[in-house]
Amino acid sequence: MSAILKMNAPTTTAAADPASAYVRIANLTKKFGDFVALDNVSLDIRRGEIFCLLGGSGSGKTTLLRTLAGFESPTAGTIHIEGADMSAIPPYERPVNMMFQSYALFPHMNVEKSEMLDIVKMGGFGARKPHQLSGGQRQRVALARALVKRPKLLLLDEPLAALDKKLREHTQFELINIQQRLGVTFIVVTHDQEEAMTLGQRLGVMNHGRIAQVGSPCDIYESPATRFVADFIGSVNMFEGRVSEAEPDGVRIECGELACALRVQRAVSCTRGATVWTAIRPEKINISRQPPAQAAGADNAVRGTVREIAYMGDLSIYLVQIESGKVMRVTLPNTTRGAERPIARQESVWLSWHGSSAVVLTE
Amino acid sequence: MKSRGLFARLALVLGLVFLYVPILSMMVFSFNNSRLVTVWDAAHSPTLKWYAALLSNGQILGAAWLSIRIALISASGAVVLGTLAGMALARFGAFRGRLLLAGMTAAPIVMPEVITGLSLLLLFVATEQLIGWPKGVGAVTITLAHITFCMAYVTVVVQSRLAGFDESLEEAAMDLGARPLQVFLRITLPLILPAIGSGWLLAFTLSWDDLVITQFVAGPGSSTLPMVIFSKVRFGVTPDVNALATIMVLIVATGIAIATVWMRYQQRRRERDLQLAAAANLSEPLQS
């Protein structure tokens, strides 16, 4: 018996409502010689949103921004901004501005006065030259410069990468604030996933020149579409297995790497006998000394031994070796101070999770 | 330890002697009263009479003026052409004929001057027969020849400056709405100006003291200063040549000294600014 079930994961196709597509990137391919930097990318950006492009090094994020700004011409595919084809429009005529990763401030010019300096809180710095500014100040000036022409679309290539952690977190909220005040559409490239989740109303995850998934931060974290996305965003415990029962409201998966079977209470589009991967986030796993309610031998519960504990302040990470030898990662928030008898290394524990917490991935 | 210090000091002194004694002796003898260059006339020296003689020597003054004009024009012409060639080589990627252009611009640097001079002379003779220009050899052909070989040096200087140039500056300007010509005039040109300036100075000095190539393409009545000095020296060195050379050395040394002091001043100001900026970074109040 096989059942092809409707996937309830969010749609990842680019064919959204055309009226809401402010920037429409269609089948965009960019090759450098034989190397494919962008591989058939289709993406819609909505008016007034902050869209974050996220991906590993060399995944094509900068290339996509540069193609939008007009510095690279696409090998194939089109870009429309507000319905206008950008193919023949040179960079200096596009309604787009870019904030460069290196800031690209002109070393021989003064900052100069502009109302945008006030918006980035740099009002008094008009007479300075770039080398007379600190890193954080340069970042602000670069942002002000990119906003001076009041673009409708602003491209930001790793705008905060050069700032230290504290300043970066502060500046993230400032960026959101400025974006909302000016009503500009932002496309922000970053390879910091926390930053992407803080800034972005929607994220696009890139891998090898392709868009792997587009969705809200919650969609992408809770319902990753592929193994790459699940692994790239946050950390995850991944098990390969075979579907033994497929029913409308869930599946049962036999898994050699686990001592128990996996029961996933989510609608999944897969057939019996198919090879699938199950992803469980570390914070969705319970850890206890007593066997959980399901009891021994039931689904979604395994025994293991704590091998390593890392105290991170707000939470602790446990590395637990289960009976098959595989090590699982579990995180627990440290909600109470000095809990009476914390779980220690080498203790034998039970790990369990709810059937709705796991995600089944077919690719 | 001590012996090594001594050795280093000795090496320094010997090096300086080797480099500067010839120039110094020349300078000293320019104040010598005697007609004989190698005999120091202690009774009547020092004297400025050879400097005075220079000022009343029409041939030398004329040659110096011609050399200056040729050097000014050739340096300027070489800077224009060399900048264009340097831009093409550094910026236009792998266009057809790039290797050829690179080779051709570098050729005058590695080619023996005799060959460059001879081939230029043959070229001028041929074009005169074909199109009637340039009319004979003289100041015009000297200038053209100097532009040709000076351009090679300017190209190298400009090209290496552009190789270290952050191209995102140009893209940022374009992003802000500047057209390609504006980008060049307001961003690229000001930023490579120091390289162009040193290219110009280099070209000026090369043209100013070139002898070999010049002799091929010079004609009667177009003797440059190095040619006049060389022809005088062939009949024995006279003290007025010493005086002339001393003036030339002093002019060059002053130029170098000014350039060095200026560069050091810029460097120090830049370092101070960077330190101030770093200090501001540490104490930067985040809230406005």
Ligand SMILES: Nc1ncnc2c1ncn2[C@@H]1O[C@H](COP(=O)(O)OP(=O)(O)OP(=O)(O)O)[C@@H](O)[C@H]1O
């Ligand atoms: N001008 C170019 N010529 C050849 N290859 C290029 C060029 N520009 C980019 N690439 C290649 O395209 C790929 C994607 O580069 P891109 O700069 O878009 O990556 P990225 O996602 O921005 O990475 P990072 O996070 O490191 O900035 C890289 O493998 C890079 O080497």
Ligand SMILES: [Mg+2]
């Ligand atoms: Mg990049």
